[in-house]
Amino acid sequence: MAHILVIGASQGIGLATVKAAAAAGHRVRAFARSANAIAVSEPGVERCPGNALNARDIEAALAGVDVVVQALGVPFRDLLAPVRLFSDATNLLVPAMEKAGVRRLIAVTGFGAGDSRDAISPLQRLPFRLVFGRAYDDKDAQEMRIRRSPLDWTLVRPGVLTGGTATGRYRVLDTPSSWRNGLIARADVAQFIVRQIAGADQVGKAVVLISHALPI
Template sequence: MAHILVMGASHGIGLETVKAALAAGHRVRAFARSAARMTLSDMTLSDPNLERFTADALNPIDVASALEGVDAVVQALGVPVRHLIGPVTLFSEATNLLVPAMEKAGVARLIAITGFGAGDSRDAIGPLQRIPFRLVFGRAYDDKDAQEMRIRHSHLDWTLVRPGVLTSGPATGRYEVLATPASWRNGLIARADVAHFVVAEIGRAFYAKRAVVLVG
């Protein structure tokens, strides 16, 4: 079993990853500014393998402290929809802190959740989707591009996870891992299924140094 740092643990895919990792028997350090207010099931709240870690991904002291004693990092940061209308820099700034901190701490395994349309998967967006995608998510995905580039240029054992359109609901285990550019396409996928893939990948590292798209 691994000791996993989940950054962005209080909501979305980060929260689902915390739940899935605990269910698999891993130790989890749940990193978030609102870690103390995380909403989890009663069983998960009492899990001795859960450590709530209230911290800021843009604070180098917080990041260095969070890396102590962990085996792998899951970066699952997000920004509120209302922030998409202005400049977005969280993904790249946080990654510019995290990568050298991991290298210094000797923590090699990083799984970063970005999204379909980030990096070279942008070319796989259908023509009818491109204009609305850029209007709504353009600033965020420009920053995710920078995030991915920084990770690719690191010495870490990274995996870039690019889920399609996220949905709620339980994990189904029925999803596709698209690992070649020719196969990349958009589609729906539950956040819990993304978490299922992430936790499985921590144990096997089959997609190390690769980018994958996940769809249901």
């Protein structure tokens, strides 16, 4: 079993990953500014308050861990302003991981980040750009920094996120020709992430995750 640091653990995919990893028997360090308020009952979860933009917090959180899951998000209300969270946090995290000797990084970005932007359908491109453009420009910079690192990284690009429990029925699209948008439950993304903790088949790759339903 691994010791996992989840950055952005208070909600969304981060929180789902904390629960899924703990349920699988891993030790989990749940890192977020509001970590003390995280509602988890699974054993083996350590709440770790900290700021992803504070180098000392990140360095302390990396002590003794084997794997880092970066699952940051910004509130919808902040999408219309300049976004720097993803790249700034990654610019701190990568060298801190190198210094600490932690090699495995699983980073959640999203469908439309990096070279998957070309796979957005023509009908979706304008609204995607208007709403998510600033955030995804920053996710592009995040992915570029990770790709330039010597870490054993995997970039996870989920489609449109939904709630609900894990179905186990999702598609891992690992070639550009297969990339397309679709729905996927956060719990299924977390399930995929937990499977990557011990697996090496997606190291150095970017994958798009969608459910088995028809793409959108």
